[in-house]
Structure formats: structure tokens, C-alpha cells
Amino acid sequence: SGGERQLLAIARALISNPKLLLLDEPTASLSPKNATTVLSKICEIKDMEISVLIAEQNVLKTLEISDKVYVLASGRCIASGPTEEILKNEDLGRLYLGLKVKTR
Template sequence: MPEKVIETINLVAGYGKMVILHGIDFYVYEKEIVTIVGPNGSGKSTLLKAILGIAKVISGKVLYKGKDITNERLDRISRMGIGYVPQTNNVFTNLTVKENLEMGAYIIKDKNEVKKRMEEVLEIFPDLRVRLNQLAGSLSGGERQMLAMARALMAKPSVMLLDEPTAALSPKYVDLVLNKIKEIRDSGVTIILVEQNARKGLEIGDRGYVLVTGKVAYTGPAREILEHPEIGKLYLGLKEA
């Protein structure tokens, strides 16, 4: 049986006095892509932030490989092997591509190990190699998203949380980013993906969760959710399976 890398148990979470998540049971197995979809305001991004300790967990638990990390500090969570790519402000625009990648490896003290890691990451993102000395602020939206994912990979995480990585991208870059996510999973990294494009997100997922008003409305194999006519129409804006 594969290991549950991250699990939430009856998770209630939010910001200040505002409760967004109401009793979420969620898990992701090792080397799996789990896609979280649902209407705007359903709590998808808050679930990621609650796992990371950014949103406040009011009750319930967050477990990482069986260890309780509920409301742990983000820097400690990063050192445990959990990478995060936020939807916005996910690169340092005034630094070069190379400097951004080096920032992603701040927990690695061995310079030779950082160089080795950069080579491994550039194997997955070869388009960044020719832009290493270019300022990140001069990259296109799709290129910035690639850099953000590459930078998160520099720390060699065992799991990556991706918050709407295809938002505002051209159709060409949407497909490219999603293909890179599959490639990252194939390299051995577990993926939790929040995706606004429900169809495309579920197409690359192994399993899916549909969140509605802070609760799990449906969970199952990603293909099953895609092909479920009522789920698609009610919650995902899919006209047909």
C-alpha cells in the first residue's frame, strides 16, 4: 500500500474569525497527482494554505508522512520537504533566473550540491537554461510559471503544492505547464494541484476532490469526476463529459 504523504483530518480552517473550510478529510499518496477543483470561493487555495500553516487551522489535523504538522511554521514545513508555488508573486522579478533558482536552494549548504541540483532541474526545464542571466521580470507569464516551479524543485521536495499554475496563461503555456507537472511527478515528486481549468487539471490527475463552500462535495478517480455529468454541470462548468 502506498504511503499517505499528506493527510488532513476533519480540518476546519480560515483567516482570523472567518471560517473557510468545514471539516475537510483529504489525502494524497506518494507519487500521485491529486487535483482540487471547484467554484471560485470554495476553499481550494485555503486548503493548501492550511496545510502550509499560512491559513489558521481552528480544529482538525494536518499530517505529513504520519507526523502532526498542524499550524507549523512555513519555513519548517519547507525544510521537511514540502514545496509550494503560489498563484501570484511567485518569482523575484528583480533577480536573474539563475539567482531565483539559487534562492530556491537556500536550505542546501553544499555549493556543489546546489550546482548538481540546478542541472537536474534544468533537465526538466531546458528553456530556462538559455535565460539564466535574464531578469525574471522580463519573462512572459508562462516562463515565470516555469521558473516558479523550477525554483520550488531546487530544494528537492518530496511533495509540491501548486496553486492555480495555469491562471492567466495562453493555451500554449497551459498545456506546457501541465505537461511539466506530469514530468515532475514522474521524477518522483507527489503533487497537490489546485486548478481553475477543471477539465485539464483532472485530465492529468490520478484522483480529484471537488470542493464546494468549504466542504468536499465529491472525491474519486479524476477520470470518474470528469465523466460524471451531474458533477461536471453543477460544480465545474463542464457542459458535457
């Protein structure tokens, strides 16, 4: 399955004992169940004190496991900071992260 292939690719990358793991769309084209499995394994990698940089369009699920966020627009970093701080910014949430903003 796609999830198994993605996990195999991640495992291969871990063989070299990296300090930083770069992942490009690790949940792309995966079922919700497989995406959850991959994100769970990424959390385990973080627990091994390996830094993980993820480029991902599945923003909401990825935010759940992220410590820090970089928001890119047209190839430029328009915001960065701790996940909690970025999530509090209503404009960023609405425009870039697909979050619903509370109406007053």
C-alpha cells in the same frame, strides 16, 4: 512571459527536493500554449515520483493530467476519487466541472 515565470517558480520549488509540490492556479492568466507547457512540465514532475496537489479553475485541462480529484464547494470537499470516477458523475460534471452532460 507568464509561462516562463510560472516554470521558474516551479523549478525553484523543486530545488529543495520535495515529496509533495503544492501549486495554486499554475495556469492562471496564461495563454493556452503556455498553460499547456506548464501542465506538460507538471506531468514530468509526476514522472519523478513527486506528488503534486493543484488548486486550479482551469478544470478541463487539469483533469487530463490528474490521477485523483477533490471537488470543493464553499470550502468543503463534496466529492473525491479517481479522475475517471469523478468524470462519470454527471451531476458533478455539470455543476462543478463545467462539463456538458449528454442528453437522453
